[in-house]
Amino acid sequence: MNGNEYIKFMTQEFTSFIDSTSEERKTRRSKRRTEPSVYSSKWLGVLPFALKSVMRKDSS
Known part of the structure; x- marks a missing residue:
């Protein structure tokens, strides 16, 4: 992804966040908090x- 594509992506994400209502943001935030996170990543x-992906790549 080059710089222009990254800026375009970030602009789209930002505008979609700003355009959403505060209730939608609150529900999204609460949903994210209630979902269990993966222990190893957390x-x-x-x-x-990275180690898992390298191991899978080597075994294939």
């Missing part, structure tokens, strides 16, 4: 994901 970051 506590260890991207490293477990």
